[in-house]
Amino acid sequence: MAYLELDRVAKQFGAQTVVDDFSLSVRKGEFISFLGPSGCGKTTTLQMIAGFLDPTRGTIRLEGKDLTAIHPAKRGLGIVFQSYALFPHMTAAENVAFGLEMRNVPRGERTERVRAALAMVGLAGYEDRHPRRMSGGQQQRVALARALVIKPSVLLLDEPLSNLDAKLREEMQIELRQIQRTIGTTTILVTHDQNEAMSLSDRIVVMSQGRIEQIGTPQETYEKPASAFVSQFLGKTNDFAATIDRASAPARLIAGSWSAPAPAGRNGPVTISIRPERIDFGDAGLSAKIVTRIFQGNHWLFQCESECGPATVIRQNDGRSQPAEGEAVHLTWRPEDMDVRGVA
Amino acid sequence: MSRNGPLALIFHTVFVIVMVAPILVVCLVAFTPEGFLSLPTNGFSLRWFRAIANYPEFVHAFWVSLGLGALSSFVALLFAVPAALAIARYRFRGRDALAALFLSPLMIPHVVLGIAFLRFFTSAGLGGSFAALIIAHVIIVFPFALRLTLAAATGMDLSVEMAAVSLGAGGWTLFRRVTLPLILPGVISGWALAFIQSFDDLTMTVFLAAPGTETLPVRMFLYIQDNIDPLVTSVSACVIAITMTALILLDRFYGLDRVLAGKGDTGR
Amino acid sequence: MSASAEERNARTPWALTAPALMLFVGVLLIPLAMTVMLSFHDWGQYKGIEPVFILKNWREIATDPYYAEMFGRTFRIAILTTLLTALLGAPEAYILNRMGGRWKSVFLLVILGPLLISVVARTLGWALLFGGNNGLVNKLLMSAGLIRAPIPFMFTETGMVVALAHVMMPFMVLSVWAALQRLDPQIENAALSLGAGPVTIIRRIIMPQIMPGVLSGAIIVFSLSASAFATPAIIGGRRLKVAATLAYDEFLNTLNWPLGAAVATLLLAALVLIVVGSNALIERRYAEVFR
Numbered sequence: 001m002a003y004l005e006l007d008r009v010a011k012q013f014g015a016q017t018v019v020d021d022f023s024l025s026v027r028k029g030e031f032i033s034f035l036g037p038s039g040c041g042k043t044t045t046l047q048m049i050a051g052f053l054d055p056t057r058g059t060i061r062l063e064g065k066d067l068t069a070i071h072p073a074k075r076g077l078g079i080v081f082q083s084y085a086l087f088p089h090m091t092a093a094e095n096v097a098f099g100l101e102m103r104n105v106p107r108g109e110r111t112e113r114v115r116a117a118l119a120m121v122g123l124a125g126y127e128d129r130h131p132r133r134m135s136g137g138q139q140q141r142v143a144l145a146r147a148l149v150i151k152p153s154v155l156l157l158d159e160p161l162s163n164l165d166a167k168l169r170e171e172m173q174i175e176l177r178q179i180q181r182t183i184g185t186t187t188i189l190v191t192h193d194q195n196e197a198m199s200l201s202d203r204i205v206v207m208s209q210g211r212i213e214q215i216g217t218p219q220e221t222y223e224k225p226a227s228a229f230v231s232q233f234l235g236k237t238n239d240f241a242a243t244i245d246r247a248s249a250p251a252r253l254i255a256g257s258w259s260a261p262a263p264a265g266r267n268g269p270v271t272i273s274i275r276p277e278r279i280d281f282g283d284a285g286l287s288a289k290i291v292t293r294i295f296q297g298n299h300w301l302f303q304c305e306s307e308c309g310p311a312t313v314i315r316q317n318d319g320r321s322q323p324a325e326g327e328a329v330h331l332t333w334r335p336e337d338m339d340v341r342g343v344a
Numbered sequence: 345m346s347r348n349g350p351l352a353l354i355f356h357t358v359f360v361i362v363m364v365a366p367i368l369v370v371c372l373v374a375f376t377p378e379g380f381l382s383l384p385t386n387g388f389s390l391r392w393f394r395a396i397a398n399y400p401e402f403v404h405a406f407w408v409s410l411g412l413g414a415l416s417s418f419v420a421l422l423f424a425v426p427a428a429l430a431i432a433r434y435r436f437r438g439r440d441a442l443a444a445l446f447l448s449p450l451m452i453p454h455v456v457l458g459i460a461f462l463r464f465f466t467s468a469g470l471g472g473s474f475a476a477l478i479i480a481h482v483i484i485v486f487p488f489a490l491r492l493t494l495a496a497a498t499g500m501d502l503s504v505e506m507a508a509v510s511l512g513a514g515g516w517t518l519f520r521r522v523t524l525p526l527i528l529p530g531v532i533s534g535w536a537l538a539f540i541q542s543f544d545d546l547t548m549t550v551f552l553a554a555p556g557t558e559t560l561p562v563r564m565f566l567y568i569q570d571n572i573d574p575l576v577t578s579v580s581a582c583v584i585a586i587t588m589t590a591l592i593l594l595d596r597f598y599g600l601d602r603v604l605a606g607k608g609d610t611g612r
Numbered sequence: 613m614s615a616s617a618e619e620r621n622a623r624t625p626w627a628l629t630a631p632a633l634m635l636f637v638g639v640l641l642i643p644l645a646m647t648v649m650l651s652f653h654d655w656g657q658y659k660g661i662e663p664v665f666i667l668k669n670w671r672e673i674a675t676d677p678y679y680a681e682m683f684g685r686t687f688r689i690a691i692l693t694t695l696l697t698a699l700l701g702a703p704e705a706y707i708l709n710r711m712g713g714r715w716k717s718v719f720l721l722v723i724l725g726p727l728l729i730s731v732v733a734r735t736l737g738w739a740l741l742f743g744g745n746n747g748l749v750n751k752l753l754m755s756a757g758l759i760r761a762p763i764p765f766m767f768t769e770t771g772m773v774v775a776l777a778h779v780m781m782p783f784m785v786l787s788v789w790a791a792l793q794r795l796d797p798q799i800e801n802a803a804l805s806l807g808a809g810p811v812t813i814i815r816r817i818i819m820p821q822i823m824p825g826v827l828s829g830a831i832i833v834f835s836l837s838a839s840a841f842a843t844p845a846i847i848g849g850r851r852l853k854v855a856a857t858l859a860y861d862e863f864l865n866t867l868n869w870p871l872g873a874a875v876a877t878l879l880l881a882a883l884v885l886i887v888v889g890s891n892a893l894i895e896r897r898y899a900e901v902f903r
Contacts, residue, residue, distance in 0.1 A: 052801050072804045085802035089820040098816075099806035150806060347710045356707045356719075359700065363723055366737025366778060369748070373740055381740060423632040430628035434621065442629055445636055453839030453883060455856040456647070456876045459863060463650055463873070464643035483640050486632070537728075544730045547841040547856065551863060561842075564732045568846055572739065580733035587729050595721060 002061075003028040003186055004049075004154055009058035011044050018044045020210045022058070026154075026188070031180055033189045033197035036207035037233070042190045045207075046156055049188065051075050062153060073102075078152030078185070082159040084143040086131040092118065092142045093127035099150040117149040118142075120179065137168045144176070148185065155180070155187040161196060173199055194234045198222065206230050224339070231273050231339060239273045240286075240308040241343075253340070256307030258286040260335040271341045276301075276314040278337040281323060285332035286311075293325050306331060367584060374581035376574050392578035402579055404556075405563035409543050412474070412559060416481035417489065417538035421531060423482070424489040429523070432497035447487045457484065458551030465552065472554025480552055484545060485538035492537060496530020529597070536594050540587060651874035661869055669874035679875070686854040686879075689772050690838035694830045696777040701784030702826050706818065708785070709792045720789075727782035731842045738775040739846055742766045767849040775843050780836060784829040791825025827894050835883045855879045 002025030011019040019041040026032055034042035047053040049060060051072030060067040067075060087095050096114045105113070118124055121141035131139050140160060147155060160176075161169045177200055180187050191197050197204050198218040206213040206221055206229075214226035225231035228239070242255035244262045251262040255272060277299075288306035300322050302313040311331060315322060323329050348356070369383075376382050377389035396402050424446075430436075431443050449457065457480070465476040500523075508522040524531075546561040553562045560583065567576055651669055654662040673679045708719055726734060741748045742765035750762040765771035795818075796802075803817045841856040848854065853861070855875055862872030 050801070050805060052804070072801075073807050073809060075805070076807070077805060079802065079805040081796075081798040081802055083796050083798055085796045085798035087799065087803075087817055087821075088796075098803070098808070102807035102812070146806070348707050352703075352707045352710075355703060359704050360719060360722055363726060363778065363781065366734055366741055366775075367726060367729060368737075369740050370733055370737040381743070423635055426628040427632040430625035434625035436622065436625045439625070442633065446632060449640070451835065451884070451887065452644075453835070453856065453876075453879060455839055455841050455859055456644075456880045459859060459873060459876045460643035460647040461639075462863065463646050463869070464639070467646070479639050482635070486636075540728045544728070546730075546732055547839075550841070550860065561730055561732050564730075564736075565842065565845070568732070568736065568739075572736075576736060577740070580730065580736055583730050583733055588725070591721070591725055591728055 002026065003030075003063060004188075005061045006045075006049070007059045007061070009045065009048060009055045009060060011041070011048060011053060012056045018210050019048070019055075022212060024205060024212070024215065026186060028186055029184045031177075031187045031189070031200060031202045033191055033201040033204045034207060035191055035194060035197040035204050035233075036213075037192055039209075040207040041210040042192075042205075042207050043158060046158055046188065046190045049154070050077055050079055050156055076150065076152055077154050077156055078147030078150060079156045080140075080143045080147050080158065080160045082162060084131075084139050084163075086139055086142055086146075088131050091128050091130055092123065092134070092145075095131070095142055096146045096149050099146065103150065113149055114145075117145040120148070121145045122175070136164055137172065140164065140172065144179070148179075148183070152185060155185045157187065157189040159190055159192070162191075162193070169196075176200065198234070206233065208233075225273075228271070228273070228341060236276050236312055236314075237273045238276060238279070238311045239271055240306075240311075241269065242272045242308075242340075243269050253335075256286045257284075257330075258332065263335075263340055266340065266342060269343045271343055272338045273341070274333050274338045276312040277316075279311070279313045279331050279333050281313075281315075281329045282332035283330060285330040288329050288331050290323050290325050290327050290329060293322065304329070304331065370577050371581045371584060373574060374578040376577075378574070381572060381574055381577070392574040393582075395575055396579060396582070399575065401558070401563055402560070402575075405558050405560045408474075408557060409560040412477055412481055413539040413542040416478050416542050417485055417535045419478065420482045420486045420489040420538055421493070421535055424486055424534070425493050425527075425531060428490050428493035428497050432494055432500075433502070446490050449484050450487045454484065454545065454547035455551075458548040461548065462551045472552070472557060474557050477549065477552055477557055477559075480548060481542045481545070484548060485541045488537045488541055489534040492530045492534035493527060494530075496527040499530075500526050533594060533597065536590060536597075540590060544587075647873050648877050650870055651877045653870040653873075655868050655870045669871045672871065673874055673878065682853050682858055683855060683878075683882075685769065685852070686838055686856075689769055689776065689844070689854065690834050692769075692773045693776040693780060693837040694834045696773060697780050697784040697833050698826055698830055700777075701781050701829065702788045702822065705785045705788035705792060706814075706822075709789065723785055724782045726778075727786075731779055732846070734779055735775055735843045735846045738771070738778065738843075739766065742771055742847070766847065767852060769848075769852065771847045772844050772852070772854075775847050776837050776840055779840070779843055780833040783832045783836070784826075787829030787832065788822055788825045791822040795821055824894060824898050827890070831887055831890055831894075835887050838883060839879060 004026040006022055006024045009019060009022040010017065022041075022045055024032070034045060036042050044053060048055050049067070051067070051070070055068060062075075087098065090098070093114050096117050097110055100110045100113060115124070115127070118127060121144050123138060123141050123145065126134070126138065126142075129138075131142065134142065140163075143160070157176075161172050164172060173196060180200075189197070189200060198221075201218060203215060204218055204221050205215050208229050214221055214230045216224070216226075221230060222234050225234065231237045240255045242253055244253050244266050245251060246262070246267050252259050253262040253270070253272070286306050286308060288304040288311060290302055291305050292303045294301040294303075295317075297317070299317050300315045302315070302323075304311045304313060313331065372383055373381055374392055375388040375390070376384040377386060377391060378384075427442075427446060431439060431446075461476065461480045461483075462471070465471050465473070465480075470476040504526065505518065505522055508518055513521060543559075544561060545559075546565055549559050550562050550565060553559060558566070560579070564576055564579055564583075650661075652665050652667070654664050654666050654668060656662070704723070708716060708723070711719065742750075747762075747765065749765065750759075753759045754762065763770065765774065799817060799821075800813055803813045808816065839856050840854070841860065844852070844854045845857045845860070848857065856879070859872045859875045859879070862868045862875065866872075
């Protein structure tokens with residue numbers, strides 16, 4: 001049973017369709033990410049849920065009630081903005097207390113809840129600081145506390161970590177995940193960072209040009225991408241031109257000098273894609289030459305020139321010796337690690 | 345996509361009407377066919393524009409204003425551009441005090457400046473001369489010339505100059521070939537804004553101008569003191585038209601909000 | 613090698629600013645000092661200016677109630693003008709800021725443009741609109757049922773305040789506009805999502821943040837209104853004197869330069885005190901918030 005439901009939602013600005021045919025049902029307590037490049041409509045969708053924009057078509061329901069009929073101030077959603085949008089003239093505590101004030105929560109309870117919320121995000125003792133006197137990470141935590149203290153039915157996060165540096169971002173990801181697990185608030189995260197989406201979410205909604213490309217768990221979207229776009233966007237991938245030859249028996253799939261038994265269905269020219277870390281160097285397979293070899297600590301990164309064009313290979317640094325630049329190699333992979341698509 | 349409610353839009357409409365009304369009424373009255381001040385109800389006439397030609401004082405005052413504005417803005421830039429570069433580029437002792445001094449003509453009432461210059465130039469034997477007017481106007485337009493040049497110089501990427509130096513440019517060549525072209529939009533806008541300020545100044549100039557060096561605003565003011573007839577409205581309409589043209593050009597060229605942002609913060 | 617890079621660096625800014633500095637010392641600071649000196653000189657109908665050091669002019673200003681009344685009027689007009697521009701200009705800037713792209717720049721041009729149009733022309737416009745008891749403004753107000761009898765605008769303080777507010781309005785709109793630009797564009801949505809209504813958003817979120825803009829606009833408007841010349845001279849006529857018009861009279865009609873210089877010096881001193889004082893107050897008040 002769906003907690004939050006979007007049913008064929010669309011948004012147009014003039015003649016331009018920004019979001020189209022967006023359907024999604026979110027379970028209570030779930031952590032969902034909207035993932036896609038900028039301009040894919042993910043923020044627009046979030047703003048429609050928040051009520052800052054009205055959908056052109058379709059409905060948004062929360063626990064069966066039509067959300068679009070409710071004024072944004074009455075929706076009771078918690079939102080963390082990309083810029084945090086903290087009130088600069090109020091202290092951290094006053095920022096967090098604002099939503100409770102609007103709900104006429106009595107002073108005593110208010111103080112207690114503000115204290116608890118700030119403690120939860122690790123800011124106990126920072127009550128009287130003004131936002132401008134806080135670091136980016138601290139401001140981010142205040143924004144999170146401010147959104148959570150009103151016990152929102154859904155927490156909406158609009159690129160909340162994009163203004164933090166890499167190390168802090170990783171810390172905040174872990175913390176965000178823990179807080180969300182503890183209090184169990186249904187959460188929607190908008191992000192363009194596939195690592196962030198994969199490490200935080202229960203399910204990812206991959207979007208492109210206003211449309212949903214795929215909805216699935218992080219593992220599903222990575223391992224079984226529904227489209228070329230998804231496989232390109234979620235990490236690096238190698239695309240090779242190949243052919244399925246049904247004339248021979250048994251039918252085979254051939255890419256250069258690599259071949260395997262053909263999967264059922266397709267015939268003729270296809271595109272196969274394989275993740276770089278699933279390719280191994282073997283005695284037989286796709287002939288290639290190593291162009292560059294880059295050491296990256298826990299792994300090696302190879303750029304090869306193969307019979308089917310450029311290829312990227314990642315090998316774990318397990319202590320074994322690796323081929324050198326200029327060396328001729330053969331690339332092999334297991335048929336189940338590759339994704340076969342028709343030629344567009 | 346307007347996010348304003350109907351009440352806000354009504355307020356806005358009334359506000360804009362009130363802002364435009366006095367300017368509009370001057371321009372309308374200028375077209376009256378009557379011999380007295382009235383809105384042109386019986387058709388439009390250009391008689392009061394033609395009448396300007398019969399008052400050589402106005403025509404002469406216009407040329408004085410034009411020359412004064414062009415020249416004083418140019419001279420102000422000669423001083424302001426190097427000063428702006430120094431203030432934008434270097435952190436030196438006295439920098440803030442210098443900047444405050446250079447912007448101070450914005451804070452000193454023009455009536456005080458008028459008196460001070462009148463006293464000064466009279467003692468120096470330059471009372472009522474065009475030279476005195478130029479020097480005085482250089483001072484009052486200096487902050488505007490400085491502000492816009494400063495904004496351009498601060499916004500300039502310093503590494504571009506370093507690149508030029510590394511390629512062998514230096515001194516005057518560096519300034520003429522690299523720095524000046526890059527800050528030129530700011531410099532030209534500074535000149536335009538300075539020109540408008542000079543062209544419009546009444547309060548200070550009224551103390552300094554003598555017959556023969558009266559500027560257009562001074563001539564208009566003195567004329568109004570004696571009699572208000574449609575002639576001043578037609579002269580005003582011409583002034584408004586000239587300013588509007590300059591304004592639209594400035595807006596196209598540089599963006600009016602940027603130009604005016606340099607003017608708005610005078611209280612700082 | 614000649615001077616080291618650092619020595620060159622220390623000399624360059626002074627070399628670049630020296631011409632402007634000399635200009636300002638020579639033709640701004642010295643004339644201002646001479647004016648202050650002038651205010652202590654003596655003057656007589658037949659003997660002209662006598663370069664002596666006496667307090668006669670200052671005593672006259674301090675004791676003659678005419679000057680108290682005149683300065684009172686000057687600052688009363690300036691305060692009312694400032695209030696009027698703040699009350700109308702701040703909401704207008706807010707409305708303007710919420711408009712869509714093209715309309716925004718059109719109306720910005722319409723509202724800020726007058727800033728660059730001759731003050732004489734603008735004031736002349738008001739003189740035409742006020743024009744006696746059956747001027748356009750009175751006709752309009754009466755037909756709208758807002759007033760019963762015509763309000764005298766010409767040669768009154770009311771008229772001066774209205775015309776001055778119009779002249780000064782762009783400064784206020786511009787200043788508040790600048791403050792609004794510094795606002796986080798999502799700030800209203802943040803308040804909205806926490807359950808705040810439109811009135812609360814304006815009162816609790818927007819107002820406190822644009823207050824520094826309103827105040828610095830108020831300082832500009834106040835100091836320019838208190839020293840305004842053209843508008844009070846044209847609308848106020850020959851009888852209702854303010855500081856600037858009085859100083860003008862002393863210099864160019866009565867020819868009592870020392871007394872005029874004293875009036876001007878007092879005006880300058882009062883304004884510098886007020887402006888510097890309120891700037892310091894604003895900075896202290898908002899230091900915590902707007903670093």
